Amino acid sequence: MKKVSFAEFGGPDVLRLIDAEEPHAGPGEIRISVRAAGVNPVDWRIREGQVLGAHPTELPSGVGLDAAGVVDEVGEGVDGVEIGDPVFGEGSSTYAEYAVLTAWARMPEGLTFEEAAGYPSVVETALRVIREVGVRPGQTLLVSGASGGVGSAVLQIARERGIKVIGTAGAANQDYLRGLGALATTYGEGWGERVRGLGRVDAALDLAGSGVIRELVELTGDPEKVVTIADLDAPQSGVRFSGEAGSVPDALAEAAALISRGRLHIPVEKSYALAEAAAAHAHSRAGHTRGRRVIVI
Incomplete structure (x- = not known):
């Protein structure tokens, strides 16, 4: 089978499309014929060797955690x-023609494989950081870097739970954020004052790692009311870095329910081909994403 792999840590150029042996489902696992694989920031962080504590990596290694496809081994x-x-x-090594999954859910009706591959990690992450930051219905959550996959999920889940959201993103994504129910403003010089003009902030999430931790602490008044998934230096400021996944099966079940009710999209x-995995990583690392990037098999 064809599979994307890397034999050393480094930039996108270390990725190779290789011929590999097919994996097989062990106890408690399933194997799928992959139709699409989600591209997540953690994928290139693993490839760069940034997160070896949370994701021990033995080289050579496959790439990818999220996928959608058809079950062919149980x-x-x-x-x-x-x-x-x-x-x-x-699962693991999902940038491939076949992959083993350790957590899964049946795809909701009307969802394409390409769309479905974009949900697993981002919904788990969104549910986790909303829980960890402790924001409650009726309060206001500030989301820095709100237009990407996790941000898109956070905005919609928060709206469903009665949480007001202020989101920051580039100028081109302001209407997108408003369409998801958020109050929107741009990042860049003076962004903190623009946020203050939109109302009080009870809690904040940093989803982009763009050097905003100090301002988020100032806006909330408490480092314990800020959570980041992108700034590895944030704990030096007393801010929690969230990198350990919660219950993926529970997150997938909640995602499927929200999608089926039309409350999450x-x-x-x-979309990229397998041979374009390096470009997918480069574009993901550059940011400014609206929604998701996926690799189609």
Whole structure:
């Protein structure tokens, strides 16, 4: 089978499309014929060797955590899923023609494989950081870097829970944020004052790692009311870095329910072929994404 791999840590140029042996489902796992794989910032952070504590990596390594596809092997002890079922979920080395998943859910009706591949990690992350930052219904949550996949999920989940959201993003994505129910403003010089003009901030999330931790602490008045998924130096300021996943099966079940009710939709901004994985990583690292990037098999 074809698979994207890297034999050393480094930039996008270390990625190679290789011929590899097919993986097989072990106990408690399933294997899918991959139709699409989600591209997440953690993918290039792993490739660069940034997050070895949370994601120990033995070289050479495959790439990718999220995928959607058709079940073609069911491991021992697995029930509730059959060969031929369309599913989306998390596993390992998902930039490949076949991948093993350790957490999955049946794809909601009307969702394409390309769309479904964009949900698993971002919804788990969104649910986790909303929980960790402790924001409650009726309060206001500030989201820095709100237009990407996690931000898109956070805005919609918060809206569903009665949480007011202020989101920052580039000028081109202001209407996108407003369409998801947020009060929107641009980042850049004076952004903190623009946020203050929109109202009190009870809690804040840093989703882009663009050097805004000090301002987020000032806006909330408490470093414990700020959580980041992108700034590895944030703990030096007393701010929590959230990198350890919670229950992925629970997150997938909640995502499927929200999607089925029409309460959650994350658009696919751009699709890539397997051979274009390096470009997908470069574009993801550059930021400014609206929604998700996926690799289509």
